[in-house]
Amino acid sequence: MAIEVTKLEGQPLGATIKLPEGCNDPSKLSAEDFDDLYKALHEHLVVVIPGMEDLSPESQWKLTTRFDPTCDQTGKSYGHGKEFRHDKSVLKKDGTSIPDQPQVQVLGQGSWPAGHHGLGDIELRHPTHFDFHRDPLSQEQAYKQDMTRFYRWHLDSALYGLSPPVATTLLGIHVPPHSKKQKILYEDNNEVLEVTQGATAFISGARAFDLLTPEEQDRALKTVVEYAPHPYIFISPARATSDGLTMVSEGKEMSLDELPPWEDAKVKRLPMVWTNPVTKKHHLQVHGCCIHKLLLPDGTTLELEEARKEVHRMMRPAISPKYVYAHDWSKGDLAIFFNRGVLHSVTGQFSPGEKRLMHQCNIASGKDPQTILDVAA
Known part of the structure; x- marks a missing residue:
C-alpha cells in the first residue's frame, strides 16, 4: 500500500499524508514511497503526517536529510548553531538543541523539567511580535481582544556562507488546545485572519x-x-x-x-x-x-x-488572508514544508502558564537554489 496524499480542502496550499499500513516512521519509507512523498511536498508545498508524537529526533533528522542528497548526511554539519545562537542574533532565544541530536531544535513556550532527550531544565519562549516589531499591538488588543500579528515572514536559512535548506520538518509534541482563537490584524487594520493560537502561517512563493x-x-x-x-x-x-x-x-x-x-x-x-x-x-x-x-x-x-x-x-x-494557510496544530502533527517554495511565519502569543513543545529540523543544502536558467539548461 502506497502513501495516501489528500489535498487540504478550502486551503490555498497543503496536504495530509497517510503512511502505508505498518509504517510509523517516515524516515524508513521505501524508495518508491519516499519518491511519492517528495513529489507531494513539491506539489503541495506543505504536507502534514498526523500521529507522529513518538518520532525520535534521530528519525526526524534522517527524514529531513532524505529530501536533499546534497546536504551533509553524516550529522557533523547542519548549518545553524553558531550563527543562530550568537549572543547578538535575533534568533538566540528561539530554542535549544537536543544534545545527542543537535540538528534538531527544541522550540516552544514555558518551563520544562529536566529529562527531555537529555536536556536539563529548559525555559522556552514563543517568539512574539512584541519583541520584533516597531509598532506592536497594545496589551489590550493582544490579551483582551485576542488580536495578534504575523511575527516574521521568512525562509529557514543562515543566509551567510551556507545554502538554504530544501525542507524543514516541524513536529508538534505538546500543543495548546484548539479552542483558543486569535485574530491576525493586518497593518492597515482593514484585513483580519482568524487563526488558532500559535498557528504556523504559510504562503506560496x-x-x-x-x-x-x-x-x-x-x-x-x-x-x-x-x-x-x-x-x-x-x-x-x-x-x-x-x-x-x-x-x-x-x-x-x-x-x-x-x-x-x-x-x-x-x-x-x-x-x-x-x-x-x-x-x-x-x-x-x-x-x-x-x-x-x-x-x-x-x-x-x-x-x-x-x-x-x-x-x-x-x-x-501574497500574504492577503485568502492566500495564507495557517496550520492548526494537533499533538503529533509532523509538518514538512518545501523551504525553497514557501515563506512561513510564527503567529500569536501565549499567556503565563501556557505551554508548547516542538521539534524542528532543517539542514543546510550543499548547493544554492536553481534559477530558471539552470533548470532550462
Whole structure:
C-alpha cells in the first residue's frame, strides 16, 4: 500500500499524508514511497503526517536529510548553531538543541523539567511580535481582544556562507488546545485572519510570483538578492514592519564593521526567483527582513531602504488572508514544508502558564537554489 496524499480542502496550499499500513516512521519509507512523498511536498508545498508524537529526533533528522542528497548526511554539519545562537542574533532565544541530536531544535513556550532527550531544565519562549516589531499591538488588543500579528515572514536559512535548506520538518509534541482563537490584524487594520493560537502561517512563493505583472515577473527572474553579512546580527537593533515582511529603515542596523568577522565570498547573493524542480513553477523567494541590496538586471543596485520597499511591494499581495494557510496544530502533527517554495511565519502569543513543545529540523543544502536558467539548461 502506497502513501495516501489528500489535498487540504478550502486551503490555498497543503496536504495530509497517510503512511502505508505498518509504517510509523517516515524516515524508513521505501524508495518508491519516499519518491511519492517528495513529489507531494513539491506539489503541495506543505504536507502534514498526523500521529507522529513518538518520532525520535534521530528519525526526524534522517527524514529531513532524505529530501536533499546534497546536504551533509553524516550529522557533523547542519548549518545553524553558531550563527543562530550568537549572543547578538535575533534568533538566540528561539530554542535549544537536543544534545545527542543537535540538528534538531527544541522550540516552544514555558518551563520544562529536566529529562527531555537529555536536556536539563529548559525555559522556552514563543517568539512574539512584541519583541520584533516597531509598532506592536497594545496589551489590550493582544490579551483582551485576542488580536495578534504575523511575527516574521521568512525562509529557514543562515543566509551567510551556507545554502538554504530544501525542507524543514516541524513536529508538534505538546500543543495548546484548539479552542483558543486569535485574530491576525493586518497593518492597515482593514484585513483580519482568524487563526488558532500559535498557528504556523504559510504562503506560496509561486502564488507570490503569479501575482506580479508580466513585466515584474520578467525583471524578478533576472534580479539577484544580496543578503547582509551575518544578517540576523545585522538586523538585531532594528525593528520590523507590522506585517512581518521586512524591516523598518531607521538607520538602526549594526554597521558592517561592528559585525563578527565576515568574508565577501560568504555573503549570499541568490536569485529572487527559485524554480521548483518538480512542478517547474517559479517561486518568489525572498527573506525580506535580511536583505541588504537588490541587484537589478539593468545594472541598477537598490540599497537597503529602497530594496526593502521594493520587496515589500512585491510580496505584500501574497500574504492577503485568502492566500495564507495557517496550520492548526494537533499533538503529533509532523509538518514538512518545501523551504525553497514557501515563506512561513510564527503567529500569536501565549499567556503565563501556557505551554508548547516542538521539534524542528532543517539542514543546510550543499548547493544554492536553481534559477530558471539552470533548470532550462
